[in-house]
Amino acid sequence: MLEEPDQDLYQESPCHTPAPNPQSAIPNPLDLVQKIFEYTVDAPGGTLSIANTQNMSYYYHQKFRSIPDLMTCLEDDYVCFFEAEMQWERDMKVNQEIVKIVQERLTVCTQWEGESHFQNCAGEYQKFKEVAKAYQTKYGDLGAYGNARKCLMKQKQRMITERTLNVVLRRFQ
Known part of the structure; x- marks a missing residue:
């Protein structure tokens, strides 16, 4: 079991905090200004912010409804065109972040493994090649x-x- 700590080295902290000793009977004017500020400016704003946070939804919890791609939009449906465009931009940003994350994992593995990163980071390198090729293709x-x-x-x-390449290749087989 653990021994009791040496009382000479580890003294106990005081149990009671000393009470403030006011020097004069006149109230401090800064305390008065502070109280006025708290009750007129700070308190109403605090209650409003508490009321707003109850119904607040965070941006990273936002769920977008599934938008059909541009091929399913009708000819003069400009709202569908706009929604498909916004969906495409969101998808592109998500795919960019995926490429960045996989690239960061490859960089961390390369730095961590040092000279032997060719053998030890082969899986990360292969994953990065696949993700980068898919992004470049699209x-x-x-x-x-x-x-x-x-x-x-x-x-x-x-x-x-x-x-057409498949058709041409079938003719030559």
């Missing part, structure tokens, strides 16, 4: 002004190219 070559429509056209072009 959002690459869109430029600074990429939007949902350009991304959709790029996807359609890629699908047409894959289909």
Whole structure:
């Protein structure tokens, strides 16, 4: 068992705090100003902030309803176009963050393992290659002004190219 600590080295703290000794009977004017400020400015604002926090929803808990992509919008449905555009921007930001997180994990593993990071970080490197390739396939070559429509056209072009390559390859087999 543990021994009792040495009382000479570890003295006990005082049990009671000494009471303040006022020097004069005249009240301090700063105390009066402080009380006036608390009751006129600070207290009403505090009750309002407490009332607002009860119904507050935090941004990272915000749930967006599922928006269909641009292909399902009707021809003159501009609201659907706008919603699909905003959904595409949110998806792009989420995918950018995924790439950043995987890249940070790879960097941490590389720094941690040192010279042997080629063997020990092979899984992280492979995951980063997959994520970066998927991001580049979807959002690459869109430029600074990429939007949902350009991304959709790029996807359609890629699908047409894959289909024609499959047809051409079947002819030569």
